[in-house]
Structure formats: structure tokens, C-alpha cells
Amino acid sequence: xxxxxxxxxxxxxxxxxxxxxxxxxxxxxxxxxxSWVRQAPGKGLEWVASIKQDGSEKYYVDSVKxxxxxxxxxxxxxxxxxxxxxxxxxxxxxxxxxxxVGAAQGVVYYYYMDVWxxxxxxxxxx
Amino acid sequence: xxxxTQPPSASxxxxxxxxxxxxxxxxxxxxxxxxxxQQLPGTAPKLLIYSNNQRxxxxxxxFSGSKSGTSASLAINGLQSEDEADYYCAAWDDSLNGRYVFxxxxxxxxx
Numbered sequence: 001x002x003x004x005x006x007x008x009x010x011x012x013x014x015x016x017x018x019x020x021x022x023x024x025x026x027x028x029x030x031x032x033x034x035s036w037v038r039q040a041p042g043k044g045l046e047w048v049a050s051i052k053q054d055g056s057e058k059y060y061v062d063s064v065k066x067x068x069x070x071x072x073x074x075x076x077x078x079x080x081x082x083x084x085x086x087x088x089x090x091x092x093x094x095x096x097x098x099x100x101v102g103a104a105q106g107v108v109y110y111y112y113m114d115v116w117x118x119x120x121x122x123x124x125x126x
Numbered sequence: 127x128x129x130x131t132q133p134p135s136a137s138x139x140x141x142x143x144x145x146x147x148x149x150x151x152x153x154x155x156x157x158x159x160x161x162x163x164q165q166l167p168g169t170a171p172k173l174l175i176y177s178n179n180q181r182x183x184x185x186x187x188x189f190s191g192s193k194s195g196t197s198a199s200l201a202i203n204g205l206q207s208e209d210e211a212d213y214y215c216a217a218w219d220d221s222l223n224g225r226y227v228f229x230x231x232x233x234x235x236x237x
Contacts, residue, residue: 035226037171044128045163045171045214047226061225095170110177111218111226112161116170 002026002115004096009120016086020120022079022096027115030054030074033099035113036081038092038122046092049081050099064090086124093119129154130215130229137235138205146232148198148215154227158218160198162191163228165212174213175200202234210236 008020020036035050049060049070058070069082079096097113131149138144148160162175173182175191178198188203198217202209215229 044231045165045216045228047228050226059224062222100176108158108218108220108224110159112159112173112176112216113163113171114173114176114182116172118170 002098004098004115004117006094006096006117006120009094009122011123011125012086013126014086014088014124016124017082017084018086018122020081020083020094020096020122022117024077024079024096024098027098029072029077033101034070034072034079035097035099036070036079037095037097037113037116038090039095039119040089040092043092048094051079083122086122088124091122091124093121095119128230129219129227130217132213132215132229132232134230135233135235137237138202139237140205140207142205144202144205144234146200146202146213146215146234148200148229150196150198150217150227152196153221154196154217154219155193155198156196157220160191160193161216162189162200163214163216165214166208167211171214205234205236207236210234 003025005023036048051058051070067085071080096117098115100114102109159177163171164174165171178193179191190201192199213232219227
């Protein structure tokens with residue numbers, strides 16, 4: 001069974017740090033792009049970051065650039081999100097997702113998330 | 127804020143047809159595929175439609191997607207009580223070095 005399980009969420013003060021993890025199973029992890037998507041309480045979905053199969057390319061939404069780092073360990077079938085300088089507005093449920101990507105020479109032909117984890121909750125509050 | 131605009135709500139009685147619109151621009155819907163996700167209450171999103179109008183295995187054929195220019199639509203034919211959920215459109219956006227954008231979301235209520 002294809003499965004993604006997030007962990008690492010919790011309560012942190014503004015300015016603090018947190019590291020999220022996502023354990024993948026049931027598929028060949030190192031052949032897929034992976035993403036983090038978040039959802040603030042009562043709000044819609046927001047793509048946060050994505051990483052290529054070998055980690056050589058990483059993309060971020062503007063609001064987290066310089067503060068969040070996406071990474072992966074293919075030997076451990078795991079995806080990570082290091083979150084520093086956290087702000088109240090980063091409070092959300094963070095989902096790990098498997099990406100289906102078709103791209104060549106910098107042109108994206110298709111991009112979507114076909115498998116999602118159940119999410120982990122991050123609360124930034126003093 | 128989201129660059130894809132959806133109506134905040136839609137509703138229908140069981141068996142009715144409900145449509146949800148998604149409005150974008152030339153840098154996203156106008157030049158890329160559209161995707162739809164369903165989020166049942168208290169659960170993670172689930173892929174509903176990919177590449178404008180394709181259904182993943184297991185998605186009932188009462189769900190259909192279409193795209194025209196810079197807009198897209200999701201139709202639910204024969205609405206059922208289990209379809210009560212939030213629905214999000216999404217697309218790749220070629221502006222600002224590329225990013226994935228979601229719609230504002232539509233809450234579908236079965237009356």
C-alpha cells in the first residue's frame with residue numbers, strides 16, 4: 001500500500017524552529033518528486049515546497065524562502081522540512097505529497113500531487 | 127493569496143448536477159493542465175481530476191472536468207451525500223520562476 005506518514009509537528013514560539021518528517025512506503029521513493037503543502041486553520045491549500053528525485057532542484061513559495069528548507073534521504077525513504085524563524089502565520093496542517101511531474105528543459109508539462117499523507121499540525125504561538 | 131478564483135460555496139439536492147468554476151490567467155490555466163482535489167471533512171486532500179479531464183482509478187464517473195481558455199470547471203452529476211466536501215482546483219503557474227497554485231476552494235453542500 002502506498003503511504004505517506006508525517007511527523008514532527010507541535011507547538012513552537014514565534015522565531016523558533018521545527019523539523020517535519022515524512023516517511024514513505026509502498027512505492028519507489030527515489031523516482032518521484034515530493035512536496036509539502038499546508039493548510040491554515042479554516043483556510044485553503046497552499047503549496048510550500050517541492051524537491052526533485054535526487055534533491056538537485058528545490059522550489060519554494062515566496063513566503064517561506066530563506067526560512068524553510070526541503071530535503072530528502074532516499075536511503076531512508078524520507079522527506080523533511082526544516083522550518084526556521086517561524087511566524088504565527090505559519091500555523092497550519094502540513095501535508096506531505098507525492099508529485100507526478102512531466103518536465104523537460106525547464107518547461108513543466110504537467111504537475112500534480114497524487115498521494116497525500118494525513119498531515120501534521122504546526123502551531124506557532126507565544 | 128490564491129491566483130485561482132472559485133466560488134466559496136455550491137449546493138444541490140441528491141441527484142442534481144452541480145458545477146464549480148475556477149478562473150485563472152494565461153500563466154496558469156491558460157497554458158497548463160488543471161487539476162481538482164476533493165477534501166472530505168477532517169481528512170487530507172485527494173486527487174479527483176488530473177490533466178483537465180482525467181479521472182484516477184477509483185474516482186466515480188459522475189465527476190468530470192473541463193477547461194476553456196483561462197477557466198475550468200468541475201461537474202458533479204447525480205450528486206450524492208458523500209460528495210459533501212471542499213473542492214480545490216490547481217495548476218502550475220509559469221510566472222515567478224514557476225510555482226504550483228491552488229484555487230480558493232469551494233464548499234459543496236448536499237441539501
